[in-house]
Amino acid sequence: MTETSFETERDRARQLLDAEDLTALHVGVIHDDQTVDTVASRRTDADSEAELQTLSLLATHIRAVAAEAGVDYDTVAADAAAIAAQLEELPVEAPADHDSEAIEDGDDSDSENTDDGSDT
Numbered sequence: 001m002t003e004t005s006f007e008t009e010r011d012r013a014r015q016l017l018d019a020e021d022l023t024a025l026h027v028g029v030i031h032d033d034q035t036v037d038t039v040a041s042r043r044t045d046a047d048s049e050a051e052l053q054t055l056s057l058l059a060t061h062i063r064a065v066a067a068e069a070g071v072d073y074d075t076v077a078a079d080a081a082a083i084a085a086q087l088e089e090l091p092v093e094a095p096a097d098h099d100s101e102a103i104e105d106g107d108d109s110d111s112e113n114t115d116d117g118s119d120t
C-alpha cells in the first residue's frame with residue numbers, strides 16, 4: 001500500500017470512529033512493525049448481544065483480510081487461530097459491563113510483541 005493509500009485509509013478509519021451511532025468497535029494498530037495495540041468497546045446491556053457484536057467484528061475482519069489476500073475466509077480463520085495459539089498470552093481485558101469507554105489492551109510500558117511472537 002502506498003503512503004497516499006495508507007493516509008486515505010487512516011482518514012477513513014478516523015471518520016468511522018467519529019460517528020455518533022457506533023455501538024461496538026475493535027481497533028488494532030501496529031507501531032514500527034513491532035508493537036501491537038488494540039482497543040475494544042461495546043455499548044450494550046445484553047451479554048448475548050455483546051458476544052454477537054464481537055463475533056461479527058471478528059468475522060468481518062476475517063473476510064476483509066481474505067479478500068485482500070485473495071484466499072478463502074476459512075483459510076484465513078484457520079491461519080489466524082493457529083497464530084493465536086502460538087502467541088504468548090496477551091494482556092487482553094474484556095470491556096466492563098455497561099462501560100462505554102474503550103479499554104486499551106497494551107501500551108509501551110508492557111512487553112512488546114514482535115513479528116515472531118516473542119516479547120522484547
